[in-house]
Amino acid sequence: MxxxxxxxxxxxxxxxxxxxxxxxxxxxxxxxxxxxxxxxxxxxxxxxxxxxxxxxxxxxxxxxxxxxxxxxxxxxxxxxxxxxxxxxxxxxxxxxxxxxxxxxxxxxxxxxxxxxxxxxxxxxxxxxxxxxxxxxxxxxxxxxxxxxxxxxxxxxxxxxxxxxxxxxxxxxTTYDIDMINGVDFLTREKGLKSGDRIGHLYFEGDYGESALNGSKYASEKLGLTLVEQKIKATDQDMSAQVAAFKAEGVKAVLVSVGPRQTASLVGVSLAKGMDVPFVGSNSAYSPQLLPTPAGPALLKDFYYMTAGTPISSxxxxxxxxxxxxxxxxxxxxxxxxxxxxxxxxxxxxxxxxxxxxxxxxxxxxxxxxxxxxxxxxxxxGTIMDFTTFDRPASLLSYVAKPDKAALGGAVVFEEATTSDLAREYRVPVG
Known part of the structure; x- marks a missing residue:
């Protein structure tokens, strides 16, 4: 959005x-x-x-x-x-x-x-x-x-x-901060390291571009190669994007699209043998996805970053x-x-x-x-500073994970943290 x-x-x-x-x-x-x-x-x-x-x-x-x-x-x-x-x-x-x-x-x-x-x-x-x-x-x-x-x-x-x-x-937070904290999570918990390739599927427009600013910054700082795939909000089938990521040998994929596209991405990836972790922006997930054919793929290795505490906490x-x-x-x-x-x-x-x-x-x-x-x-669960308006109210991102049994369809996988990279980053304004 x-x-x-x-x-x-x-x-x-x-x-x-x-x-x-x-x-x-x-x-x-x-x-x-x-x-x-x-x-x-x-x-x-x-x-x-x-x-x-x-x-x-x-x-x-x-x-x-x-x-x-x-x-x-x-x-x-x-x-x-x-x-x-x-x-x-x-x-x-x-x-x-x-x-x-x-x-x-x-x-x-x-x-x-x-x-x-x-x-x-x-x-x-x-x-x-x-x-x-x-x-x-x-x-x-x-x-x-x-x-x-x-x-x-x-x-x-x-x-x-x-x-x-x-x-x-x-x-x-803003989308870029979440993606910076998300890349940090992948390096700490999923073995991503310097020299690896990481994909980013994102919407054209301010949502996707904002998230991309964060992934570019974190990738450059950590020595990762970022493989970009930009789509329109009207695009539904992510088969071509999955093929591109697979051809590049990405070790993880960042996801800054709508839930409909997220479902296609993770479902097609698993079907095509691209078994990697996915980390989404908060706008990329909806619990309404879990009863759909994409549900098993989301439950397997999909996470999303959010400043808002999941209601299952x-x-x-x-x-x-x-x-x-x-x-x-x-x-x-x-x-x-x-x-x-x-x-x-x-x-x-x-x-x-x-x-x-x-x-x-x-x-x-x-x-x-x-x-x-x-x-x-x-x-x-999220302390915010409203005294300034040229930077995010918080730099803290939760890592949330889909869960069928949880209220709201997600649980806290990792408590809210701020990466060193996010502290150093200067958010573009306006």
Whole structure:
């Protein structure tokens, strides 16, 4: 996606995905029309002495969610949206924020930048912040307007091109940092050494290019030869790419594509006798892949790098979230979108609470309150520094591994670490 996390190869797998997409669309359609009241006045001081602006009235704070409920990341978008709605519901039950109740205004862009621009035009006058925007192409299309509007925005995307804006908060690591930490993992745990060849399959565009910056840097520093294979997001069959990697004798493959392409890559590789470890970006994996024909290959020797703690971990906050989400949405599978969405909602609400302390709920004040936090997120397993916006909020990457039996379809294979290479690396901005 410049982002996560969805599904595949084979007729059975495609049929399963079609059914999943229909289910997601049907279930989510009811939730994609929330809110929609009149825009707030540009700026005013309420009876409680709190300065307000767009998205804030005397009794309500409206927060935007610009998601994908009908496109390639529909499953992830549904999880994000429902997790954030759960967080706002719980916050409201606890008294809301600044004496006001929280309301989510949800719009589906279907992973289409033009639709995202139209959705932003509609909801921007009505919201104080955007608790998530799925996809870096959408955020990039809106970046200038977000900055002008001083709209605190949390992308669900991790390309380095999203850094450099005071209003836009990329959570956790960026794709290049994850790939640097991933190459380090391969050298420590999978025997990769100087002189070896390593493949990298990546999408054209900011997601793939960001990840490639990391793999190039790490390969050069460690004396590895990088074999690149760039594809379009519309490419489905990875047979040609597997043949190219096999011909070059790669000892491992980095994967910065969508889950559908990941499934084809690992499935074809194993079928063709290329039995090597694979390390993916966080957007390359979805638990919906496990019941498909690609499942056995993914379970064998596939890993992915992520700043977000898998929800199967023993962290009390994540165990409680899993229980609460299951109680609220008993018929919905849990994936990485649940902790990602819930924690992003918490980031926005914490900024609102801090802004309330200064009796100023204007957008600029919310952004300033957010940027005052230097160590946020311990309860969710990833401590982030929000005080600067020209570098990632964290350099720590977990190594996660698919697991059929685990909640969310993955377990922590290696606890979050930062490689020496990642500390030395200078992330390109903007």
């Amino acid at each position: 410049g982002i996560p996390r969805t599904p595949v190869r084979g007729v059975a797998a495609l049929a399963a995905l079609a059914a999943l997409s229909l289910t997601v669309t049907a279930c989510a359609s009811e939730k994609a029309t929330g809110g929609g009241g009149e825009a707030s006045a540009p700026s005013a001081v309420g009876g409680d002495g709190v300065k307000t602006g767009p998205g804030v009235t005397a009794d309500k704070i409206t927060i935007g969610l610009m998601t994908d409920l009908t496109g390639p990341y529909a499953s992830f978008g549904k999880s994000l949206t429902q997790a954030q709605q759960l967080y706002f519901e719980q916050a409201n039950a606890a008294g809301g924020v600044c004496g006001r109740q929280l309301e989510a205004l949800v719009r589906d862009h279907g992973y289409d930048a033009q639709k995202a621009v139209a959705a932003y035009t509609e909801i921007a006058p009505k919201v104080v912040a955007l608790a998530h925007v799925v996809g870096s192409p959408m955020v990039n299309a809106l970046k200038q307007r977000i900055e002008t509007d001083q709209m605190l925005t949390l992308p669900q995307a991790w390309a380095t091109g999203l850094l450099g804006s005071r209003a836009i908060q990329v959570t956790g 023993e962290l009390p906050a994540l165990k409680k979230l899993a229980a609460d989400y299951t109680a609220k949405y008993p018929d919905t599978a849990i994936d990485s979108g649940v902790p990602a969405g819930y924690s992003a909602a918490a980031i926005v609400v914490d900024a609102l609470k801090k802004a309330c302390e200064g009796k100023d709920l204007t957008r600029a004040a919310v952004v300033a309150a957010h940027r005052g936090q230097s160590a946020w997120g311990e309860e969710f």
